[in-house]
Amino acid sequence: MSDLRYMFFLGCTIPYRVLSYEISARKVFAKLGIELVEMSDFNCCGLPVDPASHEMMIALAARNLCLAEQQELDIITLCTGCAVTLRKVNKVLKEDKELRNRINEYLKEVDMEFKGTVETKHFIHAFKEDLGFDKIKESIKKPLAGLKVAEHCGCHLLRPTTVTGWDDPEDPAVLKGLIELTGADCLDYMDEPECCGYTIIAIDDKVAMQLTREKLQHVKMAGAQALITVCPSCHLMYDMQQARIERFFNEKFELPVLHFPQLLGLAMGFRPDELALKDLRVNPSKILEAIKTT
């Protein structure tokens, strides 16, 4: 199933709170020949309730997998958490027959049965394995030469490697390679694969904000003009929470945070308004000016 046709699993956060990610991803995917089939009837991937009930997480994810199995389509996601959860559950249900039987008993209630016939990929994973770097290279019309950015993969794009396994969790290279295809420089910085802090913001916001703050400091120190993310949760921390973090620690960052499809879209020749750049909380006009003059 590598004909670039996927079930599009949006997850809970993106379609309500991070529309700029969805808008830019849809534009870029269409241009690259990726066909998205809307996933009717999906529910939460399960990850947010894993702390409360592992069994419920598995049941929720399994139902989503069944929806894709019925359409005989692999799943593509924009969220690293959704991808890792659907992959993990697919794996564990294939390996553990007893668990699969139990979950299938639950699913029987809704006339479903998990079979294990589809894969889930975060779009960066799909870009690497299904689309290929050459296709992306061919799509670049306005290289972003001279622009210096940094990447933040997000924990669940990389870890746990028993579920991901297609990039190095200590020195991730795939997103960096993709960014460099746009013509921008992707700079290394301290503690690059560390967490954004999102998962604990409702438990202890000061600890979470400190995690985000340190990442922003390291990215600025490296001299990056923007940070590039591939997860709605990471983006909420770096972009939406940035002003609050600046106030809380009395420290200025003013670091634009772009979704990778926005950066790629600019290099493909889309206008900033087509990619919803105006929806970003941290004003990206400085980097748009920099791109114009190159």
Next chain:
Amino acid sequence: MEHVIEEKATSLTFSDVVKGRLGGKTMTLCYQCGTCASSCPVAKITPRFNPREIIKLSLLGEKDEVISGDAIWLCCSCYNCQERCPQKVEIADVIYALRNIALKEGYIPNIYSEFASALLNDGRIVKVSRFVENKRPTIGLPPLQPTGVDALRKILSATGFDKLQQKKEGVS
């Protein structure tokens, strides 16, 4: 002496409970080297969280201290510790197992309770917003699909989760 035996029995029980849960089975492989703690971004910021300590207390059978404290909820689930553990202890997953046990005993931070309520109501953890639903077509996005919440309720009822949630709501 009796006290010691009793403690030992308790510790075996709690360790077994954790081991018997999905994700918990590798806990007893831990030899307390501390690679997890030195890999942990949260432990760098606050002394209130230390994954090595959580595993140690769990192995020693200190169930109440582990499940009633706030430490288990401070794990950011980044999986650094799990990747680097020389004993292949699935530390982040053990912590998920501990959280599940805490919930069963009535300890759960409000946020997870809110997630669960949202799921039972809408099938998604972010509150469904009519405003955004109306806005989506005006900015070129397809309308949102139904959440399948009726089917979901049947599954949640089958897993018994809806009862746990009611128990929690009864407690608070």
